[in-house]
Amino acid sequence: MSPTTSAQPRPNNYVHADLRSDTVTQATPGMREAMSSANVGDDVYGEDPTVLALQEQLANLAGKEAGLFFSSGTQSNLAAVLSHCGRGDEYLIGRTSHVLINEAGGTASLGSAIPWPIEVDENNQFSPDDVRAAVKEPDQHHPVTTLLSLENTINGHIQSVNHIASLASTAHECGLAVHLDGARLFNAANGAGVDIDAYATHADTVSLCLSKGLGAPVGTVLVGDQSSISRAHRLRKMLGGGMRQVGHLAAAGLYALEHHVVRLADDHERAARIAQGLGDLPGLDVVQATNMLWITPPKELHGALVEHLVADGILATFWAPTMRFVTHLDIDDALADLVVDSFTNFFEQT
Ligand SMILES: Cc1ncc(COP(=O)(O)O)c(C=O)c1O
Numbered sequence: 141m142s143p144t145t146s147a148q149p150r151p152n153n154y155v156h157a158d159l160r161s162d163t164v165t166q167a168t169p170g171m172r173e174a175m176s177s178a179n180v181g182d183d184v185y186g187e188d189p190t191v192l193a194l195q196e197q198l199a200n201l202a203g204k205e206a207g208l209f210f211s212s213g214t215q216s217n218l219a220a221v222l223s224h225c226g227r228g229d230e231y232l233i234g235r236t237s238h239v240l241i242n243e244a245g246g247t248a249s250l251g252s253a254i255p256w257p258i259e260v261d262e263n264n265q266f267s268p269d270d271v272r273a274a275v276k277e278p279d280q281h282h283p284v285t286t287l288l289s290l291e292n293t294i295n296g297h298i299q300s301v302n303h304i305a306s307l308a309s310t311a312h313e314c315g316l317a318v319h320l321d322g323a324r325l326f327n328a329a330n331g332a333g334v335d336i337d338a339y340a341t342h343a344d345t346v347s348l349c350l351s352k353g354l355g356a357p358v359g360t361v362l363v364g365d366q367s368s369i370s371r372a373h374r375l376r377k378m379l380g381g382g383m384r385q386v387g388h389l390a391a392a393g394l395y396a397l398e399h400h401v402v403r404l405a406d407d408h409e410r411a412a413r414i415a416q417g418l419g420d421l422p423g424l425d426v427v428q429a430t431n432m433l434w435i436t437p438p439k440e441l442h443g444a445l446v447e448h449l450v451a452d453g454i455l456a457t458f459w460a461p462t463m464r465f466v467t468h469l470d471i472d473d474a475l476a477d478l479v480v481d482s483f484t485n486f487f488e489q490t
Contacts (some may be wrong), residue, residue, distance in 0.1 A: 156453035178391035190387030225253035231287035296432030417480030
């Protein structure tokens with residue numbers, strides 16, 4: 141289930157803390173200033189200096205040859221998968237991955253690339269042996285397996301550099317390309333205490349989102365080797381993703397890279413602060429991973445708890461049985477404490 145398909149409370153004037161996702165952030169005054177004063181040109185002609193600068197900066201940070209600006213993570217992932225898979229090819233992907241579950245089936249629907257889901261553990265991980273077992277033997281009955289698609293963080297969980305490296309080297313040994321959905325790779329790198337290239341070096345293409353924890357209103361840069369990015373460039377055009385004076389948006393990304401990367405640690409600390417504050421409440425199961433909290437209340441209290449939180453001006457993604465809370469740029473210590481207080485009051489009254 142995704143936030144947009146379930147009946148979720150919507151923000152209104154009474155919302156104090158919106159923890160539905162780190163995508164809900166508003167551009168800061170400094171970011172707005174950078175956007176309005178950006179130098180721009182027609183990016184379909186390759187003439188937007190701000191887009192070119194953003195693409196180059198992210199490619200350099202990731203240790204890749206080239207970068208390409210996309211309107212969204214979904215579009216970037218779709219172009220990446222289709223740059224590696226021909227019609228009827230198969231790609232391997234974890235069962236809880238965003239590309240598999242939350243991108244409208246685009247790879248199969250628009251590109252005839254067939255996902256093969258791999259079961260995952262409680263940290264959303266699978267093993268190199270799982271990859272080996274899933275690659276199809278050359279046989280007329282099977283599709284041709286051409287790609288392994290990874291995600292990091294995945295549902296907030298960090299996959300270690302060693303783990304990503306062993307998955308990727310197994311895939312490469314089996315002749316597969318590797319795509320990494322790094323919508324939150326900066327969170328993973330921050331949490332693991334490494335730079336993003338430590339991860340990116342193992343993948344052929346990586347989607348890097350600017351509109352999640354980095355706080356830009358829009359944008360994802362796909363980085364990779366020149367030939368993958370050239371294929372993705374044509375696919376971007378085909379998908380209607382060629383944009384014109386888009387440097388105004390790229391400027392937000394450049395601003396985010398300068399001002400909002402190191403501070404991701406604050407989001408992780410605030411998620412930990414909430415987890416710690418909720419630690420003693422009865423019957424509440426709390427899992428914290430980077431900037432995400434997965435909270436499972438006693439089943440019979442779920443509905444009343446949601447009503448109570450909303451009445452206190454707190455929004456989360458109120459899936460049942462497990463709710464998701466995401467900290468971000470617009471959640472400070474006081475709002476983190478508001479969440480803890482609201483939960484605490486609820487359990488005191490119940
Ligand atoms: C892990 C992950 N990948 C990709 C995306 C897609 O990004 P977008 O919403 O920009 O299409 C999301 C969106 O939240 C995401 O969480």
